[in-house]
Amino acid sequence: xxxxxxxxxxAHAAGLAGNAALGFRLGDGRAVAMTADTVQVGAQSWPxxxxxxxxxxxxxxxxxxxxxxxRDAVSQLADAAGDAGGDAMRAPMPGSVITVNAEAGAxxxxxxxxxxxxxxxxETAIRAPRAGVVAAVHFGVGAVxxxxxxxxxxxxx
Amino acid sequence: xxxxxxxxxxxxxxxxxxxxxxxxIAADLAERQRAARHDRPQRDRDRLARQGKMFVRDRIEALLxxxxxxxxxxTLAANRAYGGEVPGAGQVxxxxxxxxxxxxxxxxxxxxxxxxxxxxxxxxxxRTLDIxxxxxxxxxxxxxxxxxxxxxxADLFPDRYHAGRIFRNQSILSKxxxxxxxxxxxxxxxxxxxxxxxxxxxxxxKGSGAIFLxxxxxxxxxxxEIVGVEELGGAAMHTSxxxxxxxxxxSEAHGLAITREIMAAxxxxxxxxxxxxxxxxxxxxxxxxxxxxxxxxRSQFDMHEVIARLVxxxxxxxxxxxxxxxxxxxxxxxxxxxxxxxxxxxxxFSDSALKGTHFIQLCDKDRTPLLFLQNITGFMVGQxxxxxxxxxxGAKMIMAVSGASVPKFTINANASFGAGTYGMSGRAFDSxxxxxxxxxxxGVMGAEQAADVLSEVKIRQLQREGRTLSPAEIAAIxxxxxADYRDQASAWHATSELWDDGVLGLTDTRNALGICISxxxxxxxxxxxxxxxxx
Numbered sequence: 001x002x003x004x005x006x007x008x009x010x011a012h013a014a015g016l017a018g019n020a021a022l023g024f025r026l027g028d029g030r031a032v033a034m035t036a037d038t039v040q041v042g043a044q045s046w047p048x049x050x051x052x053x054x055x056x057x058x059x060x061x062x063x064x065x066x067x068x069x070x071r072d073a074v075s076q077l078a079d080a081a082g083d084a085g086g087d088a089m090r091a092p093m094p095g096s097v098i099t100v101n102a103e104a105g106a107x108x109x110x111x112x113x114x115x116x117x118x119x120x121x122x123e124t125a126i127r128a129p130r131a132g133v134v135a136a137v138h139f140g141v142g143a144v145x146x147x148x149x150x151x152x153x154x155x156x157x
Numbered sequence: 158x159x160x161x162x163x164x165x166x167x168x169x170x171x172x173x174x175x176x177x178x179x180x181x182i183a184a185d186l187a188e189r190q191r192a193a194r195h196d197r198p199q200r201d202r203d204r205l206a207r208q209g210k211m212f213v214r215d216r217i218e219a220l221l222x223x224x225x226x227x228x229x230x231x232t233l234a235a236n237r238a239y240g241g242e243v244p245g246a247g248q249v250x251x252x253x254x255x256x257x258x259x260x261x262x263x264x265x266x267x268x269x270x271x272x273x274x275x276x277x278x279x280x281x282x283x284r285t286l287d288i289x290x291x292x293x294x295x296x297x298x299x300x301x302x303x304x305x306x307x308x309x310x311a312d313l314f315p316d317r318y319h320a321g322r323i324f325r326n327q328s329i330l331s332k333x334x335x336x337x338x339x340x341x342x343x344x345x346x347x348x349x350x351x352x353x354x355x356x357x358x359x360x361x362x363k364g365s366g367a368i369f370l371x372x373x374x375x376x377x378x379x380x381x382e383i384v385g386v387e388e389l390g391g392a393a394m395h396t397s398x399x400x401x402x403x404x405x406x407x408s409e410a411h412g413l414a415i416t417r418e419i420m421a422a423x424x425x426x427x428x429x430x431x432x433x434x435x436x437x438x439x440x441x442x443x444x445x446x447x448x449x450x451x452x453x454x455r456s457q458f459d460m461h462e463v464i465a466r467l468v469x470x471x472x473x474x475x476x477x478x479x480x481x482x483x484x485x486x487x488x489x490x491x492x493x494x495x496x497x498x499x500x501x502x503x504x505x506f507s508d509s510a511l512k513g514t515h516f517i518q519l520c521d522k523d524r525t526p527l528l529f530l531q532n533i534t535g536f537m538v539g540q541x542x543x544x545x546x547x548x549x550x551g552a553k554m555i556m557a558v559s560g561a562s563v564p565k566f567t568i569n570a571n572a573s574f575g576a577g578t579y580g581m582s583g584r585a586f587d588s589x590x591x592x593x594x595x596x597x598x599x600g601v602m603g604a605e606q607a608a609d610v611l612s613e614v615k616i617r618q619l620q621r622e623g624r625t626l627s628p629a630e631i632a633a634i635x636x637x638x639x640a641d642y643r644d645q646a647s648a649w650h651a652t653s654e655l656w657d658d659g660v661l662g663l664t665d666t667r668n669a670l671g672i673c674i675s676x677x678x679x680x681x682x683x684x685x686x687x688x689x690x691x692x
Contacts, residue, residue, distance in 0.1 A: 092483060094539070121605060123455045
């Protein structure tokens with residue numbers, strides 16, 4: 001699988017071999033060998049301490065801690081192209097507003113419920129597509145809207 | 158495939174309240190299943206002991222390969238029928254492994270009304286054999302039935318899918334080359350006599366097992382002949398004189414061992430090969446399903462969160478992620494088998510139906526089984542949608558669902574209403590297996606909608622007569638309708654009537670599907686071919 005290794009915030013394209021042994025060779029020919037607590041490059045070796053926190057690996061080596069994260073290619077490239085979620089919250093179906101949870105000016109995290117709508121006897125939460133500030137909520141409680149209506153918007157960054 | 162990124166807040170008030178409600182329902186399910194499996198009147202237990210018979214569950218335990226899983230089907234059949242006195246419809250049905258072969262077991266439960274067949278018992282046996290036919294699963298019959306329950310014979314004997322269908326299905330299985338072994342542990346009288354006779358192999362236990370068209374009392378009444386059970390249809394006579402049965406067994410345990418030996422001696426049939434990789438558990442804890450499925454039916458939830466807790470590594474390749482988003486389509490793996498998932502994230506529109514139709518055909522071409530996760534209140538209604546031809550787009554989806562050659566599996570995860578049930582491979586559409594989650598509902602429409610429609614009709618009728626109804630009078634019409642609909646829409650009712658193959662606990666669903674997919678691959682998959690799609 002090809003993806004990206006993000007070391008201290010910088011993405012490097014990388015691949016994982018299915019059965020790679022924990023060792024490889026650098027461009028200049030020096031061999032790199034790794035064990036649980038050391039990294040050896042050529043004749044030199046350094047002690048390392050690692051800690052795994054979910055998908056993030058923290059590595060302490062040579063006096064500094066580094067954050068290393070693996071991301072698959074599709075997610076990484078979508079985010080890099082700014083496709084992580086727009087400003088718009090549109091109506092997935094025609095219906096009416098039941099509650100408004102975040103008014104204009106409110107700060108929201110990605111996935112926070114901004115409004116709850118009802119359609120076909122079904123209550124659906126309309127969530128913030130990304131973290132940001134609500135610029136406007138266009139329909140109040142009880143208001144009726146069509147499919148694809150702009151229900152609410154986040155302020156552009 | 159990429160891992161789904163969860164958006165669930167495990168500390169939110171909703172998650173905590175949903176968890177509590179769904180865990181209570183899970184405990185209720187476990188108690189109902191325990192009672193249906195084990196609670197029997199003491200006099201029935203005593204009678205079995207007197208006859209030297211094992212309890213049906215102990216027989217199955219002794220039959221299965223040790224340490225292998227058993228997926229019981231329709232445990233709660235008839236739980237709401239016959240005054241609750243016929244748990245499991247007096248039958249045990251399930252998929253297990255015997256002698257290294259995947260088999261389906263049909264076992265009469267003699268601790269329930271002497272194993273008599275009620276109408277729902279017949280429906281359960283016929284369904285068990287339909288599963289055997291559709292998936293080419295060898296059958297083991299554990300026969301111990303008093304025969305058809307005579308007071309209800311009109312509901313179990315004459316019709317197309319009544320008792321005769323059992324014997325028809327047995328004959329078809331034999332014609333297809335799917336082996337059946339019958340173990341006779343009690344009296345097989347009248348129609349029941351044909352179960353061992355139509356099986357490729359039959360074993361009969363000395364002393365307790367007997368096979369005859371008419372028992373001694375009937376023979377005496379018919380012809381005056383006086384004859385005992387053993388001479389008329391016992392193990393010695395049938396295995397040495399008539400040839401109706403093949404192997405005599407000295408005891409139940411001996412009979413079960415012979416049955417195991419027969420299964421082990423059969424040549425294994427090659428299975429259909431589909432894309433498979435070593436399995437990987439879901440990345441997210443399946444227990445979180447309790448907090449995701451809402452305690453209120455009307456609340457929508459994101460099916461991606463459910464998929465993330467069913468599939469290998471929580472990995473999912475979404476197909477057309479931006480088009481028709483109310484139907485989630487995509488590829489994932491369950492226990493290593495690649496499957497195509499169709500899951501509802503809202504009402505079906507024309508675009509979602511077109512997406513589903515296209516996706517089903519992609520999966521069929523790719524030899525990928527289909528999993529339907531239902532949470533559907535129906536297709537969108539209204540003038541704009543009718544003008545847009547939503548009915549012909551729904552028809553396309555139904556055409557694709559009906560025509561798909563790959564195995565289909567359906568879970569009613571929360572709601573299954575109206576034409577949405579059809580588009581999402583409801584019971585009528587021959588999914589190889591169909592299960593309900595315990596809080597789910599099924600019906601032609603939701604209780605509230607049905608009550609609205611009916612009270613609206615009544616109000617108009619009275620208005621024509623010049624009367625108007627007070628809110629209290631409207632409520633008096635509406636409320637009983639809502640109560641009735643809710644009752645009949647419940648998973649307990651659905652499984653009682655065998656509208657599904659059982660109620661599945663949320664966290665048991667992944668393993669059950671793994672067993673079902675594996676079982677389905679005993680049958681070959683036909684080439685894709687479809688009817689006419691209305692364009």
